[in-house]
Amino acid sequence: MNTQDLMNTAMLMVAGDKGLLAMDESTGTANKRFAALGIPQTEEARRTYREWIVTAPGLGDSIGGAILSDENIRQSLDDGTPFPKALANVGIVAGIKVDAGAKPMAGHPGEKITEGLDGLRERLADYVRLGAKFAKWRAVITIGPNIPSLGCLEANAHALARYAALCQEAGIVPIVEPEVLMDGDHSMERCFAVTEETLRTVFAALATQSVFLEGMVLKPNMVLPGLACPTQNSVDDVADATVACLLRTVPAAVPAIAFLSGGQSSELASARLNAMNLRHRGRMPWALTFSYARAIQQPALDIWHGDATHVAEAQKALVHRAACNRAARKGAYTDAMETA
Ligand code: 13P
Numbered sequence: 422m423n424t425q426d427l428m429n430t431a432m433l434m435v436a437g438d439k440g441l442l443a444m445d446e447s448t449g450t451a452n453k454r455f456a457a458l459g460i461p462q463t464e465e466a467r468r469t470y471r472e473w474i475v476t477a478p479g480l481g482d483s484i485g486g487a488i489l490s491d492e493n494i495r496q497s498l499d500d501g502t503p504f505p506k507a508l509a510n511v512g513i514v515a516g517i518k519v520d521a522g523a524k525p526m527a528g529h530p531g532e533k534i535t536e537g538l539d540g541l542r543e544r545l546a547d548y549v550r551l552g553a554k555f556a557k558w559r560a561v562i563t564i565g566p567n568i569p570s571l572g573c574l575e576a577n578a579h580a581l582a583r584y585a586a587l588c589q590e591a592g593i594v595p596i597v598e599p600e601v602l603m604d605g606d607h608s609m610e611r612c613f614a615v616t617e618e619t620l621r622t623v624f625a626a627l628a629t630q631s632v633f634l635e636g637m638v639l640k641p642n643m644v645l646p647g648l649a650c651p652t653q654n655s656v657d658d659v660a661d662a663t664v665a666c667l668l669r670t671v672p673a674a675v676p677a678i679a680f681l682s683g684g685q686s687s688e689l690a691s692a693r694l695n696a697m698n699l700r701h702r703g704r705m706p707w708a709l710t711f712s713y714a715r716a717i718q719q720p721a722l723d724i725w726h727g728d729a730t731h732v733a734e735a736q737k738a739l740v741h742r743a744a745c746n747r748a749a750r751k752g753a754y755t756d757a758m759e760t761a
Contacts, residue, residue, distance in 0.1 A: 422589050427636025428676070430554050430594045434514050434638065435677045435708045438750045439485035441596075442743065443681070443714035444474055445518035445557060448492060460727035468496045470725070474718070475504060477736035481511035483747035488516040488557050488596070488712070494548065505552030516555040516596070517548045519584070523561040532573040533561045538583055545591040555594035557640070558584040562601045564615050564647065578622040582630035589633055596679070596712065598640035599623050603683050605647035609654045613644045613662050620670035634674040640712050641667070642683050643693055656689070660696035664705065673706035680709075682716030690716035691745045691754050699752030710750045717742045 434441060446454070451470075452462035460466055471493050474480070487508055494517055497503045505515035521537035535558065548556070560577035562569045581597050588595035601616050620641065627634065644662040646654055654662070667678060682690040690713055697709055711717075721739035725731050748754040 422633065422636075423592060424633055424636055426592060427589060427594055427633060430514065431636055431638055431676045434486040434555060434594070435679065435710050436485055438710075438747055439483055440710040440743075440746050440750060441486045441488065441516075441679050441712035442474075442480075442484045442717055443488045443557070443712050444471060444493070444718065445488040445490045445516075446714065447490060447522065451490075454722060455727070458722065458726050464492065466727065467492065470722075471496070471504065472498050473725070473732045473736055474721075474739060475507050475511075475513075477739050479740045480743060481513050483740070483743035484513055486514040486516055486555060488518055489553075490518055494551050494553065503552065509552070514554050515552050516557060517551075517553040518557045518559075519544060519548070520558040523559070526573055526576065529568075529570055529573050531565055531568055532563060532570060534573070534576050535560045535580055538580060538587075541584065541587050542591070545587060545593060549591055549593065553593060555596060555638070556584075556588050557596040557598060559598040559600055559640075562599060562615065562619050564601065564605050564607045564611060569615060569619070574619055574622045575626075578619075578626035581623055582626035582632055585627060585632045585637055586630045589636055594636055594638060595632070596638045596640045597623065597627070598681065600681055600683065601642045603642070603645055603648050603685070606649040606651070607647040608650055608652065609644060609646040609659065609662055612642075612646065613666050616642060616644055616666050617670055620666070624670065624672065634672055635676060637675060639671060639675055639678045640681055641678065643680055643685075645683075645685070648684065656692045656696050657700065659693050660700055663693070664697050664701040668704065671707065675707050677708040677710060679712035682711075682713040685716060687716045687720055687742055687745075688759060691742075691749045694746065695749035695752055695754035698750055702752060708750075711746045713746065717746065
């Protein structure tokens with residue numbers, strides 16, 4: 422493991438107040454989003470969509486790294502440029518989702534365990550050859566009556582840590598993503614408690630597996646009330662709770678924390694990240710940024726709708742969301758940016 426290279430890559434991914442774009446939806450998830458808009462669910466439609474994303478003028482001003490899927494990292498633009506090269510050409514580091522998805526966990530009704538460790542060393546070597554410099558693995562933690570269980574938290578943390586160690590061995594920066602889901606009617610306080618326990622368990626496992634903290638990026642959920650919770654806390658309350666939870670659990674050696682959006686609206690995802698950086702900047706030892714999929718892509722996908730004549734307008738919407746989130750990283754996002 423070359424620790425200096427890992428640190429350099431992690432810093433590059435979030436340099437210049439930039440964040441990450443997650444565009445690594447599995448074929449199934451991408452097809453579901455296309456089907457909802459009547460877009461054909463073909464390999465070529467997915468490639469076309471991702472081509473106009475990575476060629477959107479100005480994307481590299483706000484995005485430092487983009488997470489690709491296994492299908493996409495092997496594809497090329499119309500002109501034959503492979504996707505990782507096309508990203509590198511505009512200053513964006515290419516990453517790859519390497520987990521094999523969250524599956525029902527045996528003996529744990531309602532809970533999931535992420536699979537994909539078997540053969541991962543060999544797959545990582547292949548992804549390095551294809552141009553990936555970082556990777557992502559997502560664990561899913563569900564809040565419900567009597568869950569998450571210790572068994573689910575520990576199994577997912579162990580898998581994340583084994584994945585992260587394999588990535589670093591291969592010279593790849595691991596994004597460690599334990600996502601506590603927003604689904605449910607639980608309070609923000611309950612999300613705080615579950616997120617705190619999740620992150621404690623994850624960092625204990627990372628230490629046990631000798632993961633080099635300076636050469637990784639954490640991708641957590643924000644501390645939020647459940648989507649069906651009758652009390653929806655203010656932007657500032659969410660910002661304060663999230664930063665308090667992270668300060669308790671994430672070692673200062675970690676260079677960057679990049680949130681997932683998890684089903685928040687695009688505007689709320691920007692406003693909450695902004696409030697964290699505005700209210701707490703001086704207290705935080707890590708860069709606090711974004712690694713959004715839906716909160717950056719969805720407005721643009723809605724405009725595109727599979728219609729080639731809408732591409733330019735969709736690209737503008739995509740780059741606008743990326744720019745709003747870059748501003749949020751500096752605490753400089755305002756409502757006026759949405760109406761300008
Ligand atoms: P969302 O921002 O849509 O939650 O996706 C982020 C992600 O990469 C999930 O693994």
